[in-house]
Every structure is written in C-alpha cells, then in structure tokens.
Amino acid sequence: MPKTPIRFTLNGAETGVFANSGANLLDVLRREAGDLTPKQGCAQGGCGACSVMIDGELHLACLTLAETAEGRRIDTVASLETGARLHPLQKAFAEGFAAQCGFCSPGMIMAAKALLDTTPNPTREQVAEAISGNLCRCTGYEPIINAILTAAAELRGRGAA
C-alpha cells in the first residue's frame, strides 16, 4: 500500500509520519504517532470519542483525511497536562465522577476546551450544546456538565489572579 509522508505539530512537537494513503487522522495519531488518547468509537461522526483540535478548532479525527493535516497544529487531550499537574478540566472530571469507563473523556474534554476557549463563562445550556456531539454511556451527562462548569469557574479564577 502506498505511504504518504505527513508532517504536523502534535501537542506542540514537530511530528512526521508515513501514513497509508486514504487513512484517517485518528488512525495516524494512534498507530503512527503513538498518541493513544483519542479513541475510535463509531468511525462515522456520531460519538465524538476522537475529537481533537486542529489549528484550535474542534474536529473529528476519524472523519479527517490524514493528508489534510499536513502543516496543521493538532492538539489531543494529551496536550493539556503539564507533567503530573492536571488541567482544571481533567481535575474536575476526575474529582466530579465525570468519567466512569473513561472512553468518552478525551473527546469530551476537548469539546469542553473548545467551548471554554471562546466562552469562559458558559451557561448550562451552552455546555450541553458544546458536548452534544459527544456520547457518554456511563454518566448520564449531568456529572460531565457539572465538571465543565467547575473547571470554567477555576479557569476564570486563575485569569483574575
């Protein structure tokens, strides 16, 4: 099978891979670049488990043709923590029981980050809308919405400090 060289910035690091032509970005991130944080759920855009940021905008890695990532900045949930220090979203998810099996969490947290990047003080409805493309089969969503609102408050507090 022909391979295509693709270069992009993954979580701040220059990355080069050889991808199967026609592969999606999720496969390339997991198999070639070794970032196992984005998950494959449905592979058809219905579950959001593969949500990543491309140039700061939320995208579904499973529906992104890998070739189109050339030269772009890709951020997965692995970009959020610094060493042992968790991002407020990760901390709020862990402490608020917003993750049970955890499969949806990487995509859910990136969808939440996309919201908070533009809307630091969201309403509950805005949070529900922001995660409407992400399925969770464990929590019933309420702990996730609460965790995102908690993280938003912490991030706002940091901004004021």
Add this chain to the structure above:
Amino acid sequence: MSITVETYPTLREAASAMRDGTRFLGGGTMVVRGLNFGAQTYDRVVRSTDAALRDIRSDGTGLHIGAGVTMAQIMQTASTDFLAPVARAVGGPAVRNMATVGGNLFARAPYGDFGTALLALDATVQMADGQSLAIETFYAHRAGSRGLVAAVTVPRPASGAFRFAKITRTRPKGASLLCIAAHLPGGTRISGARLAFGAMGPTPLRAKEAEAALDGAALDPAGIQRALDTCLNGLDPQDDALASAWYRRAVAPVHLRRLLLGEET
C-alpha cells in the same frame, strides 16, 4: 483497497480531474466516513485548497456562499444570520466545523437539512464549469451528476419571512425525522410561498400544492388548512432507523401547522 488522494490548488483543476470512481472531498463527513467502512465505490479522492471555496460575499441579488463554507462559518458570519439556525441544526460543534454547504447538497436523507433551506429560498447552484442550476433542477439530476459545485447563491429573504424547523428524537443533536423550511413572503397575505421538506424523500422536496394553497392566505388556522391537507402530495418519505415512512407522513402536517402558525415545533 488502495486509495489515491490528489490535491489541486484551484477548483477548476480539481473539476477536470474528476472521473468515475472519484469523489471530491469537502469536509470529509461523508467521503471519509465511506473510506472508514471500506465499502465505498470510489478509490480516488480529489480535493482543492482553492480559497474561493470559503468565500461568503453579498452581491446585487443576494449572497454568494462558496461550496467549502462550513456550518460554523455560516453561524459566525453576520450576512448569513438568517441561515444560522439551519447551520446550528447540523451535527454537533465538531461536525459543524467540518461539514460544508457544498457537501450538504449531496447528503442523503435523513441528512441534508441545509440544502432543504436552500431549496425553500430558491438558491442557485453554481457549478465549477460555469453552469448555473436552479437548486430544484440540481436535486432532480443529483444522482447522475459528475460536476463539482463551486458555490450557491441565495436571495436574502425579507426579515421574518424565512422559517425552519428540524424534528429530531434527541436534542440538541439528532438526525432529522424530517425538517421543514418555509419562505413566506407577503406579510399578512402570503404570495409566492416556498415549502421544502427534508428527509421526506431521497432529496429535499418542495410541497408545491401546499405552496399554491398558501397564495393569498393568512397565516391563521383557516388560512393554512388547505396547505396542510395537500402538503404530503409529491413527497416520498422512506423507512429508516429513526422513523417509518408512515410516521413521517402522519407527523409532517402537524409540524407544518406549528411552523406556519409560529408555534413551538
């Protein structure tokens, strides 16, 4: 299957590269989904980095929207404010950052909400070869079309004259049981109404008898009754995992009534 991906700087070059077994890549929500499951009928993907595909501009007759404009772009642009509720009804935030106006024209039921709105607004589809097609003509010939869509042009409706409702089983995100787009010019007495239904046929379809029945009518229970009685004529809903054709026929007039009377849908 080995896949070939080709990227062209202009849409014209991409158009000339199209042939059998080839799909044009817009936002990827249909083409890459096909590749993921490996049962697709194409092994060649053509894309274009032409910046003109992302253009939104106003001209004398209305708006020019490039085929590569995303749903998110429609929501963020002041001149396309009347289409924002339609764009917002498509997918979740990530899908809306990817899904394009041009791609939506090729979506199969139950998808294609945005195209349904364009049908009610009498949009014109601009093909890459320079041809202009009325959107209804475009849809009628879509199955056999090999051309690339460059843009759509949309006449701007008078304030409040355009209405849209999407009926889903889950909120805020879900695929259409059906959607209805209505262009209702004329104010107190409707003149030249357009009613388009999505997920009520293989492509979005107009309910032309109901449109005619609204001519000169007031938007009150008596004025819209004949439109409700005739709105299913010409529609061709299908069974799918979301709803049966029977159910779609049963509820479509109810939702049309709510939309026309300004009630919650």
